[in-house]
Amino acid sequence: MTKNSKKLALTGGYAAAEALKQINPDVMAVYPITPQTPIIEVFSKFKSDGEVDTEVIHVESEHSAISACVGSSAAGARTVTATSSQGLALMNEILYIASGLRRPILMLVSARALAAPLNIHGDHSDVMGARDSGWVQIFCSTPQEVYDKTIVGMKLAEKVKLPVMVIMDGFNTSHSVENMEILEKEAVQKFVGEYSPEKYLLDIDNPVTFGPVALQNSYFEFRKDLSDAFDTVEGELEKIYEEYGHISGRSYKKIEKYKLEDAEKILVAMGSVGGTIKDAIDKLREDGEKVGLLEISLFRPFPYEEVKKALKDTKEVIVLDRNLAFGTKQVLASEISHSIGKKVKSVVYGLGGRDTFQKQIMDLVKGDNQSGYLL
Amino acid sequence: MNKELTKNLASGHSACAGCAFPTIVRTILGESDVPVVISNATGCLEVTSTLYPYTAWKVPYIHNAFENAAATISGVERAYKILKKKGKIKKEIKFVTFAGDGGTYDIGFQSLSGALERGHNFLYVCYDNGGYMNTGNQRSSATPFGAATETTPSGKMSFGKMEVRKNLMDIAAAHGVPYAAQANVAYLPDLKKKARKALETEGPTFLLVFSPCTNNWKFPTSQFVSIAKLATETNFWPLYEIEKGKYKINWATEKPKPVEEFLKTQGRFKHLFSEKNKPVIGQIQKMVDAEFRRLASLVE
Numbered sequence: 001m002t003k004n005s006k007k008l009a010l011t012g013g014y015a016a017a018e019a020l021k022q023i024n025p026d027v028m029a030v031y032p033i034t035p036q037t038p039i040i041e042v043f044s045k046f047k048s049d050g051e052v053d054t055e056v057i058h059v060e061s062e063h064s065a066i067s068a069c070v071g072s073s074a075a076g077a078r079t080v081t082a083t084s085s086q087g088l089a090l091m092n093e094i095l096y097i098a099s100g101l102r103r104p105i106l107m108l109v110s111a112r113a114l115a116a117p118l119n120i121h122g123d124h125s126d127v128m129g130a131r132d133s134g135w136v137q138i139f140c141s142t143p144q145e146v147y148d149k150t151i152v153g154m155k156l157a158e159k160v161k162l163p164v165m166v167i168m169d170g171f172n173t174s175h176s177v178e179n180m181e182i183l184e185k186e187a188v189q190k191f192v193g194e195y196s197p198e199k200y201l202l203d204i205d206n207p208v209t210f211g212p213v214a215l216q217n218s219y220f221e222f223r224k225d226l227s228d229a230f231d232t233v234e235g236e237l238e239k240i241y242e243e244y245g246h247i248s249g250r251s252y253k254k255i256e257k258y259k260l261e262d263a264e265k266i267l268v269a270m271g272s273v274g275g276t277i278k279d280a281i282d283k284l285r286e287d288g289e290k291v292g293l294l295e296i297s298l299f300r301p302f303p304y305e306e307v308k309k310a311l312k313d314t315k316e317v318i319v320l321d322r323n324l325a326f327g328t329k330q331v332l333a334s335e336i337s338h339s340i341g342k343k344v345k346s347v348v349y350g351l352g353g354r355d356t357f358q359k360q361i362m363d364l365v366k367g368d369n370q371s372g373y374l375l
Numbered sequence: 376m377n378k379e380l381t382k383n384l385a386s387g388h389s390a391c392a393g394c395a396f397p398t399i400v401r402t403i404l405g406e407s408d409v410p411v412v413i414s415n416a417t418g419c420l421e422v423t424s425t426l427y428p429y430t431a432w433k434v435p436y437i438h439n440a441f442e443n444a445a446a447t448i449s450g451v452e453r454a455y456k457i458l459k460k461k462g463k464i465k466k467e468i469k470f471v472t473f474a475g476d477g478g479t480y481d482i483g484f485q486s487l488s489g490a491l492e493r494g495h496n497f498l499y500v501c502y503d504n505g506g507y508m509n510t511g512n513q514r515s516s517a518t519p520f521g522a523a524t525e526t527t528p529s530g531k532m533s534f535g536k537m538e539v540r541k542n543l544m545d546i547a548a549a550h551g552v553p554y555a556a557q558a559n560v561a562y563l564p565d566l567k568k569k570a571r572k573a574l575e576t577e578g579p580t581f582l583l584v585f586s587p588c589t590n591n592w593k594f595p596t597s598q599f600v601s602i603a604k605l606a607t608e609t610n611f612w613p614l615y616e617i618e619k620g621k622y623k624i625n626w627a628t629e630k631p632k633p634v635e636e637f638l639k640t641q642g643r644f645k646h647l648f649s650e651k652n653k654p655v656i657g658q659i660q661k662m663v664d665a666e667f668r669r670l671a672s673l674v675e
């Protein structure tokens with residue numbers, strides 16, 4: 001614990017709202033959806049109590065939420081939003097516009113299943129659907145991480161001029177309480193700094209046209225520029241994590257390693273399942289299984305090099321996807337397989353909030369489950 | 376070109392000769408005494424004014440997508456509010472949205488409704504050319520009854536669009552906006568007056584402006600003003616305003632011209648003049664008369 005921090009017990013949703021309060025963004029445009037609601041309700045209370053200056057726009061849909069965010073960000077305001085599931089799917093069209101216009105919008109996502117059938121519980125279907133929309137995607141596995149990465153995400157977005165999603169698992173993280181540390185507001189304010197955009201709509205004396213038509217002679221370059229911008233993210237994120245480590249005492253990485261050094265089998269996963277896997281690993285190791293966990297925190301851009309280094313000497317790699325891709329290989333499994341240039345064992349778990357138990361992980365590692373699912 | 380006229384929207388855009396919306400945009404923006412920031416929906420105005428690396432806009436402008444011009448300006452306007460409060464922006468600024476009828480009556484309907492309901496301080500202008508012109512003339516819910524479009528062609532079994540135009544003015548007014556007005560590009564002094572009033576009114580305001588389309592209504596480019604004029608002279612497009620719920624008709628005549636006079640100027644209504652379709656013209660005349668009577672009855 002550093003001198004300017006405080007211990008609290010918070011849910012992931014509350015932790016996000018707390019971090020947003022300390023950032024005190026200019027504008028937040030939001031529309032409610034379970035399990036994102038705690039974030040916007042807690043934040044709205046902060047607003048009602050005068051604890052934030054933020055203009056909160058209670059729009060009539062997620063499509064309008066992200067549209068208003070694009071407008072607000074283009075106007076020159078530090079802008080945030082939050083959503084889940086159907087809401088993120090409804091935003092899809094504008095996600096591409098937000099990134100295409102290089103808007104540094106921060107979005108908290110309580111990741112949730114997609115209909116049909118309707119299901120309000122946690123999985124990664126929604127964020128996987130948005131994975132190539134030009135947004136940076138950072139996964140969190142605990143409320144503490146949600147708090148920290150919200151603050152880091154805001155700074156990163158403005159540094160690399162890209163929109164950023166900070167993702168927590170719906171319910172597993174958004175609604176579960178954890179003891180955690182938060183910083184003083186002043187420290188957060190100092191860390192994120194003032195937002196001063198180069199070009200913005202309200203700069204009346206320097207008029208800009210945002211969102212032009214660009215045809216065969218220029219569209220391609222615009223898209224390539226956006227792609228090139230992603231090449232800067234890993235380096236900038238490392239620097240920001242380091243700086244954040246200095247003020248918080250907590251250090252983060254693009255990927256997190258657990259007992260990898262001597263591991264012969266490595267599980268790869270993202271989000272809240274990490275805790276269960278670690279417990280399983282501890283048990284398995286008691287039985288002499290040399291097993292470890294690689295957690296992917298930065299999913300877009302995907303840290304291929306680091307992943308490759310972490311997995312290169314491993315005999316067996318088992319990848320857990322909390323999303324079901326149809327008619328193709330699973331998303332994270334494909335990324336990992338691509339990183340290391342060989343086949344991995346792919347398994348789908350936790351869809352629609354289905355619990356994942358230690359025993360299931362242990363069976364998987366022991367080779368007792370070859371079905372491809374932790375049903 | 377006249378410098379004053381083009382101070383907001385330059386010449387050199389690529390709108391068709393005889394297109395009405397450059398005049399509409401310039402006339403409306405010309406009435407603002409303070410700087411403006413524009414949001415624009417996808418559509419003809421947007422594609423003809425922002426072809427990269429050029430822009431015809433001399434004022435700050437954002438095009439986001441087709442259906443979200445009102446949501447976009449909501450964000451801009453609230454950003455302004457907070458940045459002004461924080462002292463980061465000093466100037467007085469007005470916010471204006473331009474969208475076509477498709478971007479307003481149809482796909483952008485919800486976004487517009489939300490923005491009106493939330494009470495943002497902005498002017499929403501719909502230039503109504505009665506169809507999706509940018510994509511080649513498909514019907515919208517603003518397309519007039521009887522008009523032939525690419526998706527409502529006339530044929531053995533059809534006289535064109537069989538549904539009546541949506542009454543967007545009343546819908547806008549039902550949000551309790553302080554000012555909504557219907558105007559016409561052929562009546563510039565009236566349009567100016569309405570633009571000024573809308574811009575000077577605090578809160579969300581709405582202008583619906585008649586905007587002939589030479590290409591898809593099928594008339595010679597030189598005729599856009601005279602055809603627009605006929606729309607009002609026949610009561611097809613009355614000029615009126617709704618101020619704090621009070622209706623006022625701004626132009627009326629004892630003897631409106633028969634609607635046929637307006638219809639016959641445009642290729643989109645040509646099929647109505649066949650023997651088989653003649654009754655439709657009578658039907659349109661009845662609708663126009665009834666609507667004008669209804670409007671007149673709303674005036675105190």
Ligand SMILES: Cc1ncc(C[n+]2csc(CCOP(=O)(O)OP(=O)(O)O)c2C)c(N)n1
Nearest residue numbers: 417418419441475476477478506507508509
């Ligand atoms: C979500 C979406 N659907 C469809 C389109 C295709 N589209 C672009 S402009 C347009 C019609 C615009 O009509 P209107 O708003 O009346 O403006 P106009 O072109 O007539 O000026 C359509 C259908 C689009 N850009 N986005």
Ligand SMILES: [Mg+2]
Nearest residue numbers: 475476506508
């Ligand atoms: Mg149109």
